Amino acid sequence: MKCVFTFEPLEQLKIDLVASFPAVQFCFYENVTLAEQEMKSAEVIVTYGEDLVDEHIYQAEKLKWIMVTSAGLERMPLKAIKEKNILVTNARGIHKIPMAEFTLGIILSHAKGFQRLWENQKEAVWDKQTPLTEIHEQSLLIVGAGAIGQEIARLAKPFGMKIIGVNSRGNAIDHFDEMYTLETIHSILGSVDYIVSILPSTEETIHFYQPSDFESMKQSAVFINIGRGDVVQEEVLMTALNNQEISHAYLDVFEVEPLPKSHPFWKMSNVTVTPHISSTTMNYLPRALEIFRKNLHTYMNNDHEFINVIDPERGY
Amino acid sequence: MKCVFTFEPLEQLKIDLVASFPAVQFCFYENVTLAEQEMKSAEVIVTYGEDLVDEHIYQAEKLKWIMVTSAGLERMPLKAIKEKNILVTNARGIHKIPMAEFTLGIILSHAKGFQRLWENQKEAVWDKQTPLTEIHEQSLLIVGAGAIGQEIARLAKPFGMKIIGVNSRGNAIDHFDEMYTLETIHSILGSVDYIVSILPSTEETIHFYQPSDFESMKQSAVFINIGRGDVVQEEVLMTALNNQEISHAYLDVFEVEPLPKSHPFWKMSNVTVTPHISSTTMNYLPRALEIFRKNLHTYMNNDHEFINVIDPERGY
Incomplete structure (x- = not known):
């Protein structure tokens, strides 16, 4: 054979x-x-x-x-x-372990301002005034509460985060405090601190996030996409970021991959680009x-x- | 009054x-x-x-x-x-929450190679070949298993890390798989992946880590100091890093603070300097x-x- x-x-x-x-x-x-x-x-x-x-x-x-x-x-x-x-x-x-670790790493790096601290090191700048936050008591919305989303919830829960999930039926799942569906999610987007999108690319999810969704989010909100790039039109996301409707986007997936050299995302200070690498290990x-x-x-x-x-x- | x-x-x-x-x-x-x-x-x-x-x-x-x-x-x-x-x-x-979050953030950032990925973004480089690791099944030695050390252990355990602690009596504590004392720690240093030092500065702990300790560590080991800088003589740590006896040191505390502008740590590629900020929130x-x-x-x-x-x- x-x-x-x-x-x-x-x-x-x-x-x-x-x-x-x-x-x-x-x-x-x-x-x-x-x-x-x-x-x-x-x-x-x-x-x-x-x-x-x-x-x-x-x-x-x-x-x-x-x-x-x-x-x-x-x-x-x-x-x-x-x-x-x-x-x-x-x-x-087999993706849930590396992707959940990656996501927690991104969330903690954001809360602790690592990018700024590491830039300070290059200039030998000792700046204790950098405002560090905590993820303790912050809320985390996991859009796509399948195996990967559940693993993220399991790891984030002990940090004292409030965990909100989205799945097709909106039924209760371990480690989640509240559940929503893709129909009801829009009502919760305005009240969460971190949003992790793990949606696959399907007819139902393509260009799912609307301009009004980003408008409704907290200005301090962080949007993390480790699912598929086409769940949000890049123009829509770019507008939200340019208008500072949210604080930062961590993007591991894009409508076109590799992300073209000339794409504005590479240069935006409130965007962190990673090369579709969250499951790599x-x-x-x-x-x-x-x-x-x-x-x-x-x-x-x-x-x-x-x-x-x-x-x-x-x-x- | x-x-x-x-x-x-x-x-x-x-x-x-x-x-x-x-x-x-x-x-x-x-x-x-x-x-x-x-x-x-x-x-x-x-x-x-x-x-x-x-x-x-x-x-x-x-x-x-x-x-x-x-x-x-x-x-x-x-x-x-x-x-x-x-x-x-x-x-x-009140330090345990921010310091434990900071430590987990450092460990995950290291495992996921965030510093390298963020440098790649500046050059618009899409490099999927970056070797990402996992903290799952890696071992974490927490030197100083008090309130802060226990909080780090509690958060790291669900990731599937093996947690080893050091305290004065070597007695069993929740979330720790093994316990050692400052006398017996030297035997375990060679077999762990991440070492977090939370030792205070006392007569017993000053210049505690010896050159032979670093020589015995894995070449891939990561040393994180969020306790006090004088538990290791900076010359000793510098030699270990220059000889690549370990892979990276994340230092939040130093013998002299602020770390002087001219200090070699600022420029070393296998050292990350943060300004005694781990408890800040x-x-x-x-x-x-x-x-x-x-x-x-x-x-x-x-x-x-x-x-x-x-x-x-x-x-x-």
Whole structure:
């Protein structure tokens, strides 16, 4: 049985896989173009999920299963996959630890004014007058109270934050003090200190945040987007920031990525740009391959209890 | 009864005090020099704790109580105070929230490489290759497991960190996985990822950390000092950093403060300097004055149950 990777894991991860599955012929390639030579005979393809196109699916005559080592399936050729009835699994669930740590790090850095303190160091300026705040008793609105949002809530709660969540049903969840839905969220936006958006990109969420939402926010409010860039039109966000309707935006995701060099966000003093990196961690691939290994055991045993199966119709 | 402040709280705090204690004549001054005119008749002095000298104590004929709105008593004229048998109380206990938040912020900023990411923004560089780490399953050694250390442990534990503490008896404490004493700590220094020093400055702790301690640490170790600067000789720390025996030092306290402009720490890429600011928060004075108010009620009622009474002999 042939398993083709369209990327190269670290040496030790490859050695472990090969040793664990002697019946599998692993072929590791640096990219999808190099991998194409083996597509025809591949029964399993392992990909980060941004390189496969329809043609690969049609060429891969023996293909039965695609393991996507990320969570977003937006760039996968799902129509062809559905047509050929190929199993797709992903790495859903491994993002919550790094993304929640990243979010708490951003919130604390903002409260403690680290960017200003670090600029002061460059000039050897000892300035004790910098106004530091606390997150204790501040409110945190988590828009998207799924696995990642719940992990953020779990970590933020012990700091004494008031945690407000948004999910589709508005039902109560552990670590959250109040819940809203996407329909009722607008009423709460004006009273929170930190807003973290983890919304995915769907028909319902595209350009979700309206100019009136930012107008209603506290002037001291902080908007953090680690979900998808297109939930807010960049023009809308830019206007809100230029009018100082909110205090700062921490943006890890954008309508176009990489964010173009000429984009105003890079230069705005009340915007912090990070390169869609919140889920990045040295532990990422080991964890994703742990899911793959479990599924590969299932596959080799002809069992059917796969973890993280994707419905190609819905895309998640 | 006259109560003299050697600093000016915000207007609202002054109004609240005056309204709450009609029998007290409050005199607020911007600094101790201006306050001197009222010292002679002051029964109570409220100070940040770095301005009073022996002479003030001898001049203040009616003085019965000094409220120090900080925790460190090193600069107080304790000998004269003891001689005249004056009650001293401080603001012990209000530092734990801001200092624990500050520490978690530093740890997360380090793990997520925020300094590097923010430098990248200045050059409009979208670099996803930055190696981000996690604090999940990393170990944290808290040297000084008092109120502040325990608060850091409480907040760090939910992140999945292994928490190791150091206190005088080495006894078990909530949120800590292991405990050591100042005598046994040296054996554990080589196996931890983050070291937070909250040691006060005492005869026992001065120049506590030895060159061999840093030599034994992991090359990836991070040393954070939010206690007192003189627990490590700066030469020793500098050598360790120059030899890359550890990865980074976050220093909020120094042997001489403010840190002199010419000090090499300012320019070292593996040192982050902050201006003894970890306990700073907009909530600081309101909380300190909350303690003062409770004690002032006690004082006015001729009760004796004061909060945070200092023994001038021991200095804490």
